[in-house]
Amino acid sequence: MTQAFFPIHTLETVSPELRENLATVKKNNGGYIPNLIGLLANSPTALETYQTVSGINRRSSLNPTEREVVQITAAVANGCGFCVAGHTAISIK
Structure with missing residues (x-):
């Protein structure tokens, strides 16, 4: 394949x-x-x-930091390294 x-x-x-x-x-x-x-x-x-x-x-009622925590958590739970990297970069800006 x-x-x-x-x-x-x-x-x-x-x-x-x-x-x-x-x-x-x-x-x-x-x-x-x-x-x-x-x-x-x-x-x-x-x-x-x-x-x-x-x-x-x-x-949503979440602030930007809280939204990124949710996004990173979902990315980790789903095994998406691409998403983890992207949302981590956003969260440390």
């Missing part, structure tokens, strides 16, 4: 329909596009779903 490869998109490689979305992400993240967003840009529906759920999470 071979492993599928999905590119991590940048503004230069993303489809035209998502370019404005990624430009906004880049602006809101201090000039960079997180790898997860670049990866999800391979599927407009996946990216939209992720961004919608993120928006719902931001409206």
Whole structure:
């Protein structure tokens, strides 16, 4: 069995329909596009779903630190090293 490869998109490689979305992400993240967003840009529906759920999470009663603790805990419980690394980086900013 071979492993599928999905590119991590940048503004230069993303489809035209998502370019404005990624430009906004880049602006809101201090000039960079997180790898997860670049990866999800391979599927407009996946990216939209992720961004919608993120928006719902931001409206919760948890503060940003508490939300990251929940995210890291879920990532560890599910064995997602990619998510653990990403949320750890966010939590120490």
